Amino acid sequence: MLLLGGGKGVFVAMTTNPGSSAIIEVGELTKRFGDVTAVDHVSFQVERGELFGFLGPNGAGKTTTINMLIGLARPDSGAIRIGGLNCRKNPKAAQHLIGVVPDESNLYPELTGFDNLCFCAALYGMGKPARIARATQLLRDFDLSKAAHRKFGGYSKGMKRKLAIAAGIVHQPQILFLDEPTTGIDVASARNIRQLLADLHRSGTTIFLTTHYIEEAERLCDRIAFIVNGRIVKIDQVASLLKPVQDRYATIVNGTGLNPSFLGELSASFGGLEFHLHSQDRIRVESSMPIHIGPIVKFLEDKNVAVTEARRMHLSLEDVFVQITGIEADAMKLEKMKAAA
Amino acid sequence: MKIWIAFWNIVLKDMRAYYLKPPNISWGLIFPIAWTAMFFIKSGRGLDDVLGLLPGVVAISILFGTTSMLAVTITFEKKGRSFERLLLAPISLELLMLAKTGGAILFGVVNALVPVAIACFLSDLSRVAWGAVVPAVVLIAIASTFMGLFIAVSVSEIFEAQTFSNFFRFPMIFLCGLFFPIDALPMLLKPLAYVLPLTYGVDILKGGFQGSNIMPLSLDFVGICLFCMVLFYFSLKNIHKKWIS
Numbered sequence: 001m002l003l004l005g006g007g008k009g010v011f012v013a014m015t016t017n018p019g020s021s022a023i024i025e026v027g028e029l030t031k032r033f034g035d036v037t038a039v040d041h042v043s044f045q046v047e048r049g050e051l052f053g054f055l056g057p058n059g060a061g062k063t064t065t066i067n068m069l070i071g072l073a074r075p076d077s078g079a080i081r082i083g084g085l086n087c088r089k090n091p092k093a094a095q096h097l098i099g100v101v102p103d104e105s106n107l108y109p110e111l112t113g114f115d116n117l118c119f120c121a122a123l124y125g126m127g128k129p130a131r132i133a134r135a136t137q138l139l140r141d142f143d144l145s146k147a148a149h150r151k152f153g154g155y156s157k158g159m160k161r162k163l164a165i166a167a168g169i170v171h172q173p174q175i176l177f178l179d180e181p182t183t184g185i186d187v188a189s190a191r192n193i194r195q196l197l198a199d200l201h202r203s204g205t206t207i208f209l210t211t212h213y214i215e216e217a218e219r220l221c222d223r224i225a226f227i228v229n230g231r232i233v234k235i236d237q238v239a240s241l242l243k244p245v246q247d248r249y250a251t252i253v254n255g256t257g258l259n260p261s262f263l264g265e266l267s268a269s270f271g272g273l274e275f276h277l278h279s280q281d282r283i284r285v286e287s288s289m290p291i292h293i294g295p296i297v298k299f300l301e302d303k304n305v306a307v308t309e310a311r312r313m314h315l316s317l318e319d320v321f322v323q324i325t326g327i328e329a330d331a332m333k334l335e336k337m338k339a340a341a
Numbered sequence: 342m343k344i345w346i347a348f349w350n351i352v353l354k355d356m357r358a359y360y361l362k363p364p365n366i367s368w369g370l371i372f373p374i375a376w377t378a379m380f381f382i383k384s385g386r387g388l389d390d391v392l393g394l395l396p397g398v399v400a401i402s403i404l405f406g407t408t409s410m411l412a413v414t415i416t417f418e419k420k421g422r423s424f425e426r427l428l429l430a431p432i433s434l435e436l437l438m439l440a441k442t443g444g445a446i447l448f449g450v451v452n453a454l455v456p457v458a459i460a461c462f463l464s465d466l467s468r469v470a471w472g473a474v475v476p477a478v479v480l481i482a483i484a485s486t487f488m489g490l491f492i493a494v495s496v497s498e499i500f501e502a503q504t505f506s507n508f509f510r511f512p513m514i515f516l517c518g519l520f521f522p523i524d525a526l527p528m529l530l531k532p533l534a535y536v537l538p539l540t541y542g543v544d545i546l547k548g549g550f551q552g553s554n555i556m557p558l559s560l561d562f563v564g565i566c567l568f569c570m571v572l573f574y575f576s577l578k579n580i581h582k583k584w585i586s
Contacts, residue, residue, distance in 0.1 A: 072428060072585060091585070096431040106422040110358050122350035123430035125343025167426075 023048040023175060023206050024069065029078035031064050038064040040230035041078070046208060046223075048174075051201045053221035053238075054210040057327050061230040062210040063103065066177055069208070070100050083174060096124065099173035103180040105160045109153030113144055113163050116152050117170055124171035138166040142196065158189025165196060175206040182216060194220060218242075218317035228325045238317065245315035245323075251285045251293055255300060255307040258283060262303060269299060284313075344432045348440045351427065355444035359414050369448065373402035373455035391464035396546035397519045398456040400539060403481045404510055406452035411445040411489030412502035419584070420499070428585065434577060442486045449482030473558055474549035480565045481542035487572035488538070494579040517543050523555065538568035 024046035031039040039061040046052040056062050067073035069080060071091030080087040082094035107116045117135035126134065139148045142162045147155060152163065161181065168176055181197065182190035197220055201207055211217050217224055218238060225235040234241070258281055266275045266283075273296075274286040283300075285291055293310045300307050321327070359365065376398045384390050418424040427437055460466060492505045515521070516530060517539040526534060534540050541556070541564035548554030554561065 070429060072425065074586060092431060092433065095429060098429075100429050102422065102425065104422055106426045108354075108358065108423050109421065111354070119350060119354050120426065123347045123427070123432075125346045125431075127346065 021048045022046060023083055024052075024208065025079070025081040026065075026069070027079040029065065029068060029080065030076050031061075031068060031073065032076050037230050039068070039075075042227070042230070042232050043078075044225055044232060044235055046175075046206060049201075049204050049206055050222050051197070051207040051209065051220055053217035053224040054208065054227060055212075055214060055217055055224055055321065056210075056227035057212075057325075060227045062227060063179060064230075065227070066100075066179055066208070066210060070098060070177055071095055096171075097174045099168035099171065099176045101164050101168040101176065101178045101181060103183065105152075105164050107152050107160070107164060107167055109151065111152055112149045113139060113152055113155065113159075114148040116163065117167055120167040121170045126171065134170055138170060142166050143192075156189075158185045158192070161185050161189065161193060162196070165193065169200065169205070173205070175208065176200065177208045179210050180212065181209070182211070182213060190216075214318045214321050215316065224317070226321060226324055228327065234324045241320050242317060245319050247288060248315055249287050249289065249291050250313040250315050250319075251291045252278070252309075252311055252313055253283045253285065253293070253296065253300065253307060254281055254309040255283075255305045256281055257303075257305040258300075259303075262300070262305075266296070266299065270296065344436060347430055347432050348436055348443075351437070351440035352443040352447075355414065355441065356447070359410065360444050360448040365410070365448075369406055369452050370455055372405060373398060373452055374459065376401055377456045377459055391460050392466075392469070392550045395456060395460055395550045396543055399453045399478065399546055400481055400517070400519065400543050401514060402452040402456060403449040403478065404485045404514070404539060407445045407449035407482055407485040408489040408492070408510055409503055409506040410448060411442060411486050412492040412496070412506050413499055414445075415441065415490065415493035416496060416499050416502045419493070419497070424584075434580065434585075438490065438573070438577060438580070442483075442490055445486040445489060446479070446482045449485060450478055453478045453482070470549040470552075472549075473545050476562070477542055477545035477549060477565075480545075480562070480569065481539065483569050484538040484542065484565055484572065487569055487576060490576045491572050491579070494576050494583060513537050513539050516540070518547075518555070519543055538565050538572075541565040541568070 022045040024044075026045070027043050029039055029042045030037065042061070042065060044052075054062050054065065064073060068075045069082065069087070071087065071094075074091070075088060078088070083097045085093040085097075087094050108119070111119065114135055117138055118131045121131035121134055136145075136148075139145045142165070144159060144162060144166070147159060152160065155163065165178070165181065168178070178197070182193055185193070194216065197207060197209070201220070209217065209221065221238055223235070223237050224241060226233050258277065260277050263275045263277055263283075267273070272287055272289060273291065276284045276286070278284050285293075285296065291312075297307050297310060360369075377394065380394045380398055381391070384394060415424065418427075427441070428434075430437065432440075457466075488509060489506065492502055492509070496502050496505055512533075516526065516534045517537050518534065519539075523531065523534045523540065541561040544554045544556050545558055545561045545565070548558050548561070556564075
């Protein structure tokens, strides 16, 4: 049991593993904006060197949580410890340990890429020779050397994102907070950034990642927390989260003339299979056994449904997310794309 | 040592990014020259009265050079979110805001040097009490910049920063004793004159250039220093309340 100062004389008890090497410890963190509780008694720990994913739809409380962790917002209650330092009492206490890459660029458009990195390094007290060496190295590592002396305002979205990540790690922080690092950029740049994150993770940097792209989190993260309406609804290792869907089979059947009333008949005729109407022209079949699609297609055709496609689906973290939160991942992605546009 | 690297680089960055840009340099030169010429022509009292004009042009050059510049640059950085990067730096908010205002204060002091440099060629400045004028210039620059800071944390749009700056500046130049002696102000406006930092700064300048101050200089210094502290204190309080809430 670890007692953390919760401010105003309140102490919050957090259960910790005695052998734990947690670098971020959050206990009962709460933040309200008027009547709205943006973050509601959130508790979690992030281990040193871990890549921790924080997933949830728009307005779930992800950015508010990050802002409280990095010192840009004050919690109403709860405790925050970063690197063993009480950040509730002094939000600036751990700022030398952390790097932050926000969802929108916060570099200076009027400065060049090189000058931006040098300036960010100076903010962490790095001397001139060290700043120049580090900025040059990062620009090379992030494949931005050719654009080093161009103004940041003229960079493409992908380049801006890469430079923002470089600026976040310019002082070699122990922890990197990344808010939606691949939102709104092209596929190649997103892949490039994912590779950079994987490399950073391998080098031992603790990464706290928020994203709307569940497949991205599945590919990169060690552990994931799902947050909905300000509350953490599930937190576990990616492998453990995937367990319930790992031994399951799923098939999507597309066709015209589908009717919700067929679902009951299908369930009655095909025991052991679960049927869900996804949309007007799509049924999803799930089972713990391999699905024989022929009889189902025949059944539907007998009901005058024109079956156009039947394909097996690989169940992923996205399905786990939908099961746990009841939120369609596609809808969440679309929402974010609209916001980014 | 490390925090001073951050401090100095914030000042340098602001100087390079904002204050040393050609439009601002030309503004910083043209504006005080125009004020000096305007006052000089209007007074019609010839070169002998240059010393009488200096408190006014110096004070107004600083006030106009610093207030809106800082208010606009901070609002601009806040809107572009680059201000967040500064808030994330491991330096105290007090030092950060001193660094942000440092560039504007230097810019204000340089603005004040322009009319003084012109006056060097037109009049004898040997009797000027530089021991009072120099700190007064610095304190007026600090007070005006902190006023800009106070405005910056009270608004969210750049145009609001400009409008809000003028809302404070124009009444201030008419009430601080530059155009009308404070004693000649209507009874209702007189108390207002004493709650303006420029009143105390202008009085020191009048004392330094001509020996015509109306309040003891020690009181003027205490007054303007108090304004600087109060403005800085409330600006920081507002930042905590509005930007790190």
